[in-house]
Amino acid sequence: MTPAAAIRSGRRTSHRKSAPKVAQSKLKIRDLRKTYGPVVALAGAGLDLSEGEFLTLLGPSGSGKTTMLMMIAGLTQPDSGEVWIDGKLATYAPAHRRDIGMVFQNYALFPHLTVFENIAFPLRMRRLPEADIAREVGRVLDVVRLPGVGDRLPRALSGGQQQRIALARCIVYRPSIVLMDEPLGALDKKLRDQMELEIKRLHQELGITVLYVTHDQEEAMIMSDRICLMNDARIEQIGSPADLYFRPLTVFAADFLGESNLFNALVEGETGAEIALRGPAGALIRVARDPERPAARGRPVKVMVRPEMLTLLADGALADNVLDARLTQVILVGGVTKYYARLADGTLVSATALTRGPVAGVTPDSPIRLGWSKASGVILAGAERPR
Amino acid sequence: MTGASGVPAEPMRPVLGELPHRPRPAWRRTWAMVPIALFLVALFLYPVAQLLWLSIFDKSGGLTGDHYQRLFLSPVYLQVLRITLEVAGWTTALCILGGYPIAYLLATASRRTRDSLILWVLLPFWTSFLVRTFAWIVLLGRNGALNSALQTIGLTEEPTAFLYNMTGVMVGMVHALMPIAVLTMLSVMENIDRNLVPAAATMGARGGEAFWRIYFPLSLPGVAAAGLLVFITAIGFFITPALLGAPQQTMIAQIIIQQVMEMLNYPFAGAIAMLLLVTAIAVFYLYDRALGMSTLAGEATTGQLGGGTRGLVGRVFAGIGTLLTAALGRVTDGIAILWEALAGGRVDRPPRASGRVPLRVAVVLLLIFLAGPSFIIVPVSFTTEGFIEWPPKGISLKWYWAMINDQQWTKAIFRSLIVGFFTACLAMALGGPAAFFLARRRFAGKTAALAFILSPLILPRIVIAVALFYFYARLGLVDTELGLVLGHTVLALPYVVITVMAVLKNYDQRLDQAAASLGASPPRVLWYITVPVIKSGLIAAFLFAFVTSFDELTIALFMSSGISTTLPKQMWDDAIMKVSPLLAAVSTVLLFFVTLVILTAEYFQRRAGAKR
Ligand SMILES: Nc1ncnc2c1ncn2[C@@H]1O[C@H](COP(=O)(O)OP(=O)(O)OP(=O)(O)O)[C@@H](O)[C@H]1O
Numbered sequence: 001m002t003p004a005a006a007i008r009s010g011r012r013t014s015h016r017k018s019a020p021k022v023a024q025s026k027l028k029i030r031d032l033r034k035t036y037g038p039v040v041a042l043a044g045a046g047l048d049l050s051e052g053e054f055l056t057l058l059g060p061s062g063s064g065k066t067t068m069l070m071m072i073a074g075l076t077q078p079d080s081g082e083v084w085i086d087g088k089l090a091t092y093a094p095a096h097r098r099d100i101g102m103v104f105q106n107y108a109l110f111p112h113l114t115v116f117e118n119i120a121f122p123l124r125m126r127r128l129p130e131a132d133i134a135r136e137v138g139r140v141l142d143v144v145r146l147p148g149v150g151d152r153l154p155r156a157l158s159g160g161q162q163q164r165i166a167l168a169r170c171i172v173y174r175p176s177i178v179l180m181d182e183p184l185g186a187l188d189k190k191l192r193d194q195m196e197l198e199i200k201r202l203h204q205e206l207g208i209t210v211l212y213v214t215h216d217q218e219e220a221m222i223m224s225d226r227i228c229l230m231n232d233a234r235i236e237q238i239g240s241p242a243d244l245y246f247r248p249l250t251v252f253a254a255d256f257l258g259e260s261n262l263f264n265a266l267v268e269g270e271t272g273a274e275i276a277l278r279g280p281a282g283a284l285i286r287v288a289r290d291p292e293r294p295a296a297r298g299r300p301v302k303v304m305v306r307p308e309m310l311t312l313l314a315d316g317a318l319a320d321n322v323l324d325a326r327l328t329q330v331i332l333v334g335g336v337t338k339y340y341a342r343l344a345d346g347t348l349v350s351a352t353a354l355t356r357g358p359v360a361g362v363t364p365d366s367p368i369r370l371g372w373s374k375a376s377g378v379i380l381a382g383a384e385r386p387r
Numbered sequence: 388m389t390g391a392s393g394v395p396a397e398p399m400r401p402v403l404g405e406l407p408h409r410p411r412p413a414w415r416r417t418w419a420m421v422p423i424a425l426f427l428v429a430l431f432l433y434p435v436a437q438l439l440w441l442s443i444f445d446k447s448g449g450l451t452g453d454h455y456q457r458l459f460l461s462p463v464y465l466q467v468l469r470i471t472l473e474v475a476g477w478t479t480a481l482c483i484l485g486g487y488p489i490a491y492l493l494a495t496a497s498r499r500t501r502d503s504l505i506l507w508v509l510l511p512f513w514t515s516f517l518v519r520t521f522a523w524i525v526l527l528g529r530n531g532a533l534n535s536a537l538q539t540i541g542l543t544e545e546p547t548a549f550l551y552n553m554t555g556v557m558v559g560m561v562h563a564l565m566p567i568a569v570l571t572m573l574s575v576m577e578n579i580d581r582n583l584v585p586a587a588a589t590m591g592a593r594g595g596e597a598f599w600r601i602y603f604p605l606s607l608p609g610v611a612a613a614g615l616l617v618f619i620t621a622i623g624f625f626i627t628p629a630l631l632g633a634p635q636q637t638m639i640a641q642i643i644i645q646q647v648m649e650m651l652n653y654p655f656a657g658a659i660a661m662l663l664l665v666t667a668i669a670v671f672y673l674y675d676r677a678l679g680m681s682t683l684a685g686e687a688t689t690g691q692l693g694g695g696t697r698g699l700v701g702r703v704f705a706g707i708g709t710l711l712t713a714a715l716g717r718v719t720d721g722i723a724i725l726w727e728a729l730a731g732g733r734v735d736r737p738p739r740a741s742g743r744v745p746l747r748v749a750v751v752l753l754l755i756f757l758a759g760p761s762f763i764i765v766p767v768s769f770t771t772e773g774f775i776e777w778p779p780k781g782i783s784l785k786w787y788w789a790m791i792n793d794q795q796w797t798k799a800i801f802r803s804l805i806v807g808f809f810t811a812c813l814a815m816a817l818g819g820p821a822a823f824f825l826a827r828r829r830f831a832g833k834t835a836a837l838a839f840i841l842s843p844l845i846l847p848r849i850v851i852a853v854a855l856f857y858f859y860a861r862l863g864l865v866d867t868e869l870g871l872v873l874g875h876t877v878l879a880l881p882y883v884v885i886t887v888m889a890v891l892k893n894y895d896q897r898l899d900q901a902a903a904s905l906g907a908s909p910p911r912v913l914w915y916i917t918v919p920v921i922k923s924g925l926i927a928a929f930l931f932a933f934v935t936s937f938d939e940l941t942i943a944l945f946m947s948s949g950i951s952t953t954l955p956k957q958m959w960d961d962a963i964m965k966v967s968p969l970l971a972a973v974s975t976v977l978l979f980f981v982t983l984v985i986l987t988a989e990y991f992q993r994r995a996g997a998k999r
């Protein structure tokens with residue numbers, strides 16, 4: 001079926017040509033690599049994206065997110081590696097034949113065409129009859145909740161409206177994958193929150209497959225089925241938001257998403273389902289064993305505990321792990337209260353608790369006890385990630 | 388009051404008197420525009436108006452249409468008018484056709500490629516029209532390089548007549564004006580969002596369709612602006628038709644010169660100049676109605692013919708345009724598909740040759756056409772013979788010696804340097820503050836003010852020259868350096884204002900605000916912060932103004948004569964007698980001198996741009 005016919009019949013475009021595929025991934029990337037002179041923009045990345053999934057590339061500036069997206073879209077040529085779209089090799093296929101949709105950061109709406117013509121553009125490229133074009137454009141304008149702006153020029157719309165039109169233009173031809181490069185980057189916070197939900201809604205309603213780019217961790221957590229964390233031209237970790245948050249593999253991952261306490265520790269030994277470590281100031285730390293994280297005896301590691309997993313223990317209360325500390329600061333943030341404390345060896349610790357009325361009884365420099373369960377500690381590989 | 392630790396012991400207050408509690412008076416806020424406005428009114432607006440007056444009133448003060456009647460009733464002048472429009476029309480068409488690919492490649496190339504290629508447009512842009520015209524005489528003459536090459540290969544036996552006919556004029560004119568077309572189109576194309584074409588590609592548009600449906604319509608305002616500037620410059624042109632054409636190719640500006648210099652019939656010359664002016668203004672008016680003036684300054688464009696409000700005509704044209712671009716897109720892609728089928732596209736290998744190869748080849752050829760010919764005068768200047776021929780015989784410096792030993796030449800060079808220097812100083816003094824004002828303030832009539840300052844650049848120079856000539860005749864300024872400096876300043880001001888404004892556009896005004904908040908008064912902010920930061924841009928503006936004057940012929944033609952000529956005027960006087968190797972030697976010196984100045988200016992401008 002031609003793309004045009006697919007759009008007309010309202011069916012999803014498919015490129016299956018040869019070889020029967022079982023639960024094939026929409027997008028498959030293998031060892032994708034790109035350098036600009038001495039700069040390595042992407043150092044051999046691999047990724048699978050399944051139908052209907054929302055995957056976010058998250059990472060600091062310059063970590064290679066845009067580079068990867070551009071190579072998937074066919075707008076940049078990789079040095080090596082492979083890109084498979086819908087089970088078809090497309091590494092060097094020209095952009096216009098990939099059946100991919102892309103939303104650019106500055107929207108890239110054509111300034112000389114009306115909103116209607118902008119959205120009609122991909123359909124015209126697919127040689128759809130005029131009547132179908134009118135119907136489809138009307139349909140997506142409804143979907144993005146902007147009916148009746150078809151006659152306007154893009155610059156006569158607000159930023160948020162332009163963003164919606166860019167989305168509409170991208171989904172109108174039902175591309176196999178929608179790529180979005182920081183589509184909300186230019187919007188203010190309030191509009192961002194609104195558009196995040198909007199995109200999420202479109203994703204669920206239309207069942208589209210989305211590869212999204214952002215460097216805002218909150219945005220990534222809210223929207224994604226899975227997050228692909230990138231750092232320094234590499235993929236650091238791929239997993240669900242919960243995975244990344246609760247079970248980060250590296251110090252970078254633990255640091256990038258949310259706040260964390262990182263304790264230097266030495267592995268002392270295993271007893272059944274738990275690992276014993278020697279932590280800061282000689283404290284004993286117990287962590288539940290995780291088969292994916294082998295911890296050899298005598299190895300220096302870092303143990304991560306999220307601040308909200310630490311509790312201020314009342315006198316006599318018990319916990320799997322207990323640290324003695326001195327309080328340095330208490331900050332009421334609003335819904336939560338943050339406690340900052342110092343261990344005997346100087347290590348800083350922070351704990352977050354829900355605010356339950358004014359804090360009383362804790363004054364700076366008073367001794368406190370912090371406790372956490374062995375299930376909420378995570379052992380991270382070494383101090384530095386192996387390169 | 389600073390303690391031993393270097394920390395102020397108590398707050399240091401800026402030295403302030405009473406704090407003003409009234410807004411600054413209007414004159415304090417607009418003073419920057421006053422000198423330039425007065426200057427342009429006195430030396431540009433008033434003289435041109437006077438010329439108009441002269442052409443429609445007779446000596447006794449009565450209204451007369453005599454001069455215009457003579458102009459329109461004489462078949463000779465009508466023929467000249469026809470030729471002028473014809474030459475200008477063709478020149479415009481060819482300049483755009485050839486200039487578009489260059490501008491397109493420059494606008495879409497990487498920054499490094501662009502920076503190195505644009506020099507090959509800027510150099511001919513700034514190289515004297517005279518030098519470039521001589522180069523064509525050497526290239527295309529009976530014994531010129533082209534004829535001798537053709538005969539050597541055996542393609543022709545007799546020398547072909549390339550010169551002193553329409554071919555010569557067209558080659559010379561297109562060569563002379565194409566840089567203007569390229570730079571104008573480039574300024575619009577650079578404002579086209581680079582993501583638009585990739586966006587179109589992801590939506591399924593092939594290269595051809597993306598270009599014709601998206602890029603081309605957006606670049607149209609640039610095309611129109613380029614056409615406008617080239618056409619208006621062309622109708623007032625005289626150097627090329629005079630040196631490369633035959634009497635049949637006489638253009639209207641030559642008639643003006645003839646009437647002033649030979650017939651001394653000022654009112655009639657005034658009438659012709661007015662006709663030119665009216666034509667220029669009419670073309671402008673049409674342009675403004677169709678596209679709006681702001682596109683001239685390369686401002687963000689919508690590419691929509693007729694602006695926001697489209698009448699019936701606008702809609703019809705837009706409809707035709709859409710159909711045409713769609714058709715062109717399909718044709719281009721048809722060719723591309725054919726090409727792909729022949730070359731074989733593979734998805735598992737990077738494509739071999741990029742689709743831009745033909746474009747690159749075309750642009751390289753065009754750039755050679757633009758920048759190459761001027762250099763032909765270099766070997767010719769070293770000949771031992773007394774006339775110009777190809778290939779030049781022997782090697783000697785005798786023509787350079789002849790130039791240095793001839794007081795006529797050395798004086799002319801000296802005079803041009805002096806006039807150029809003072810022109811640049813005056814233009815900076817008048818244009819600098821105005822540029823600051825225009826770049827930083829928002830006020831009603833800003834576009835009009837900018838248009839007024841830029842109008843000397845846009846109106847045919849010959850009109851300004853003739854108008855100034857009358858004006859000076861009354862004041863006794865003809866044949867004086869002061870007169871030249873004032874006249875050249877009128878022409879140099881637009882360049883200064885544009886260059887300084889461009890630099891200021893990249894200047895982070897928060898630097899000034901920071902300095903002011905630290906206690907610096909406005910003059911101190913300017914002197915200690917702004918000027919040092921944009922110094923490079925100011926030097927570039929100064930050099931552009933200098934070159935404008937140094938190379939100027941039109942005003943100098945009327946305003947310097949006999950023993951007190953400028954270099955271009957001396958060259959012109961020589962050239963209409965005979966193109967000699969001495970002239971080639973002078974041209975070579977001029978070519979390298981101007982090249983050096985422009986490279987320096989470019990260097991400073993880029994430094995200014997890089998710093999931001
Ligand atoms: N065209 C280019 N030429 C040279 N270097 C480039 C080019 N494009 C990207 N790079 C380099 O490749 C690296 C990765 O860039 P990329 O744009 O993919 O980062 P990113 O993750 O998208 O960052 P951001 O969040 O800032 O958009 C950077 O170091 C960048 O400087």
Ligand SMILES: [Mg+2]
Binds near residue numbers: 065067181
């Ligand atoms: Mg990016």
